[in-house]
Amino acid sequence: MTWFSPAMRALIIKELLSILRDPKSRILLIVPPLAQLVVFSFAATLELTRADIAVYNQDNGAWSRLCVERVAHAGFVHQMYPVYSEKAIRQLIATRQVMAAIVIPNTASSDEAAGRSVQLQIILDGRRANSNQILLGYLTEILASLNAEPVNASPTISDLAVTRHWFNPNLIYQWFVVPGVGGILVTFITLLLTALSIARERELGTFDQLLVSPCTPGEMIVAKMVPALLIGMVLGILMTGAAMFLFRVPFVGSYAGLLFSMLLYILSVNGIGLMLSALCNTQQQAILGTFTLVVPSVLMSGFATPVENMPAFLQWVDQANPLKYYLIILQGSFLKDLPAAVVWANDWPLLVIAVITLTTATVFVRGRLQ
Numbered sequence: 001m002t003w004f005s006p007a008m009r010a011l012i013i014k015e016l017l018s019i020l021r022d023p024k025s026r027i028l029l030i031v032p033p034l035a036q037l038v039v040f041s042f043a044a045t046l047e048l049t050r051a052d053i054a055v056y057n058q059d060n061g062a063w064s065r066l067c068v069e070r071v072a073h074a075g076f077v078h079q080m081y082p083v084y085s086e087k088a089i090r091q092l093i094a095t096r097q098v099m100a101a102i103v104i105p106n107t108a109s110s111d112e113a114a115g116r117s118v119q120l121q122i123i124l125d126g127r128r129a130n131s132n133q134i135l136l137g138y139l140t141e142i143l144a145s146l147n148a149e150p151v152n153a154s155p156t157i158s159d160l161a162v163t164r165h166w167f168n169p170n171l172i173y174q175w176f177v178v179p180g181v182g183g184i185l186v187t188f189i190t191l192l193l194t195a196l197s198i199a200r201e202r203e204l205g206t207f208d209q210l211l212v213s214p215c216t217p218g219e220m221i222v223a224k225m226v227p228a229l230l231i232g233m234v235l236g237i238l239m240t241g242a243a244m245f246l247f248r249v250p251f252v253g254s255y256a257g258l259l260f261s262m263l264l265y266i267l268s269v270n271g272i273g274l275m276l277s278a279l280c281n282t283q284q285q286a287i288l289g290t291f292t293l294v295v296p297s298v299l300m301s302g303f304a305t306p307v308e309n310m311p312a313f314l315q316w317v318d319q320a321n322p323l324k325y326y327l328i329i330l331q332g333s334f335l336k337d338l339p340a341a342v343v344w345a346n347d348w349p350l351l352v353i354a355v356i357t358l359t360t361a362t363v364f365v366r367g368r369l370q
Contacts, residue, residue, distance in 0.1 A: 011223030061109025182239030190232035194273025253333030271357025278364035
């Protein structure tokens with residue numbers, strides 16, 4: 001294969017024109033991903049700021065009133081609903097009017113006065129598991145601080161401990177979400193472009209022209225890969241810039257290291273997309289195949305839940321997921337300044353995936369040309 005021969009250059013120009021010649025297509029490649037980055041970054045919030053809570057206060061003593069007041073003035077509470085029966089609690093939770101209910105027993109104030117720990121009941125709506133786990137942590141922290149302490153007690157370990165959050169001291173959720181969302185959007189656009197490339201040729205009837213062209217299957221793969229690679233790199237740089245300047249996410253890593261990792265990642269995604277495109281006969285099949293691949297890769301990437309929490313066999317399968325490695329590098333470049341050794345430990349799997357997928361795509365295309 002002669003690299004960038006006249007025939008290959010002609011194919012690359014043809015691919016770029018087929019993608020960019022329509023003004024609407026050019027707009028769709030840039031504007032929707034940036035709009036989705038803004039929307040998803042605010043929608044995929046990990047904060048809890050408007051929780052409605054029911055309170056069944058059976059005590060009405062000084063301590064119980066202080067407890068209700070402390071919860072009502074917490075920043076995450078939107079509205080408090082006083083109730084006077086367990087039936088009312090059941091009704092509010094069943095109709096989703098409240099996320100949780102606090103039941104204060106009639107012995108709460110007397111237990112506090114006697115120096116005993118106050119036992120409260122917190123009832124959560126199990127249909128909102130993730131939000132309620134966050135809410136339970138908030139409520140537990142508030143209620144634990146109200147437990148009476150002996151007057152002359154020595155400070156405990158919990159009294160002396162100071163919590164510090166490295167890399168994100170103020171727990172700004174967008175610092176974590178925005179880089180990951182940008183990486184996911186780059187994945188989807190790049191995979192879709194490459195998945196449609198060969199399938200579009202078949203559907204438009206121009207694939208037969210490739211059969212009589214002087215290009216080899218390897219040159220054809222390069223010609224299909226280069227436009228998506230260029231567009232993916234531009235989009236990835238735009239997403240990184242939006243995270244830095246629009247959302248003010250601090251970037252403390254190496255720009256050159258991130259660009260190199262981005263190049264390897266987009267090459268690996270291109271290989272997967274070209275494999276998919278070589279197997280599909282229509283653009284509709286390519287689009288469905290793209291969604292079939294993107295959804296599990298996002299779920300298994302560690303973006304929302306830790307990879308370590310998955311079953312062992314899924315963790316083995318996840319070794320072939322390039323998005324997992326790229327998100328580690330991307331999020332680490334923004335917040336951690338990952339050491340070069342850690343970056344390379346996630347770069348070489350991307351390189352292996354790219355080589356395997358691009359080689360397999362070439363084999364598939366050669367089989368189609370014969």
